[in-house]
Amino acid sequence: MPDNPVLVKCLVWDLDNTLWRGTLLEDPDVELFDRLGDVITTLDSRGILHSIASKNDYDLAWQRLEQTGLAEYFVQPRIGWGRKSDSVREIADALQFAPGTIAFIDDLPTERAEVSFHLPEVRCYSAEQALSLPGLQEFSPVVVTVDAKRRREMYQANFRRDAEKESFNGPDEDFLRSLDLRMVIKRADDEDLSRVEELTLRTSQMNATGVHYSDPVLRGLIAEADHEVLTVTLSDRFGTHGAVGVLLIEYHPTVWHLKLLATSCRVVTFGAGSVLLNWLVDQAAQAGAHLAADFRPTERNRMMDVAYRFAGFADDNCECLTDVGLSDDRGDIHCLHLTAVRRAAPTTMEVVSPDLAATAVRVATAPFN
Numbered sequence: 001m002p003d004n005p006v007l008v009k010c011l012v013w014d015l016d017n018t019l020w021r022g023t024l025l026e027d028p029d030v031e032l033f034d035r036l037g038d039v040i041t042t043l044d045s046r047g048i049l050h051s052i053a054s055k056n057d058y059d060l061a062w063q064r065l066e067q068t069g070l071a072e073y074f075v076q077p078r079i080g081w082g083r084k085s086d087s088v089r090e091i092a093d094a095l096q097f098a099p100g101t102i103a104f105i106d107d108l109p110t111e112r113a114e115v116s117f118h119l120p121e122v123r124c125y126s127a128e129q130a131l132s133l134p135g136l137q138e139f140s141p142v143v144v145t146v147d148a149k150r151r152r153e154m155y156q157a158n159f160r161r162d163a164e165k166e167s168f169n170g171p172d173e174d175f176l177r178s179l180d181l182r183m184v185i186k187r188a189d190d191e192d193l194s195r196v197e198e199l200t201l202r203t204s205q206m207n208a209t210g211v212h213y214s215d216p217v218l219r220g221l222i223a224e225a226d227h228e229v230l231t232v233t234l235s236d237r238f239g240t241h242g243a244v245g246v247l248l249i250e251y252h253p254t255v256w257h258l259k260l261l262a263t264s265c266r267v268v269t270f271g272a273g274s275v276l277l278n279w280l281v282d283q284a285a286q287a288g289a290h291l292a293a294d295f296r297p298t299e300r301n302r303m304m305d306v307a308y309r310f311a312g313f314a315d316d317n318c319e320c321l322t323d324v325g326l327s328d329d330r331g332d333i334h335c336l337h338l339t340a341v342r343r344a345a346p347t348t349m350e351v352v353s354p355d356l357a358a359t360a361v362r363v364a365t366a367p368f369n
């Protein structure tokens with residue numbers, strides 16, 4: 001095991017003789033093993049999801065889980081008579097997790113071997129190890145954020161939303177409107193930044209700039225009058241999507257320099273990225289400022305390049321860039337530029353935000369600036 005093993009994002013449980021003592025089909029009153037409920041709630045509070053791959057009768061097993069009070073902790077359970085490796089793969093696919101972030105626990109060596117054979121990256125544990133799991137490094141994230149604690153709720157809301165989308169007849173835009181989406185953009189405080197740190201660390205992010213700003217640097221910039229550190233959260237009638245974006249802007253009198261923009265790809269389907277860019281363009285237009293966005297191409301952020309250009313950013317040689325040194329050689333980072341004009345408010349979501357234009361004008365006209 002390496003010093004920093006990849007964290008487990010979902011633990012898949014066998015039921016008979018792993019979660020409970022005995023075999024359900026022989027004894028309908030099987031009891032949970034002692035203290036396993038604590039293991040499940042502890043890992044859940046760390047943002048680790050639980051699921052089930054069990055060879056059992058679905059209705060009977062789920063009923064027993066409901067009686068134990070633990071049913072709500074399990075997402076995407078696979079209870080039936082198929083191969084466990086298929087169940088584990090289906091769970092990983094449904095959650096969009098790589099197999100290397102899945103763990104599987106089963107009392108039977110043959111089942112563990114079957115899963116290992118087909119999914120070698122999945123980490124397998126014997127039932128005797130159940131109580132020791134919370135003490136293992138791979139189950140111990142260093143930072144547990146507000147969003148991590150609510151991760152299961154967020155996934156459960158996602159599944160309900162997806163189910164409703166499946167049965168929705170009509171254009172996608174009508175479906176988006178039916179969600180009552182609400183984007184809240186706010187100036188970051190310390191707690192927001194810990195959520196953002198997770199966002200910028202998670203591999204699912206799309207870091208538009210491709211430039212990393214460490215947590216201490218961002219924390220330091222919160223206090224700078226000419227910098228703006230903003231976090232973005234998205235919610236709808238199914239629940240919250242949590243923190244989905246972060247922006248770092250530096251104000252100059254003629255141009256706003258967008259130094260960092262990262263958005264979660266979880267919310268791409270809601271058009272959150274373009275709503276955010278349009279909002280920013282509109283704010284800059286109100287302040288009479290141009291926009292300059294840092295961009296360093298990486299393997300992962302091609303979609304952000306597309307989003308920038310779709311929003312109207314281009315490779316201009318505007319004077320505003322020269323004025324503030326942004327046209328200087330900065331290695332593989334270049335600046336995309338836009339002359340901001342007012343934009344219409346989005347039709348698919350409500351946006352709540354601070355008034356950046358007023359702040360920027362105040363900063364630009366302040367003495368000593």
Ligand SMILES: [Zn+2]
Pocket residue numbers: 255290291318319320321337338339
């Ligand atoms: Zn310009």
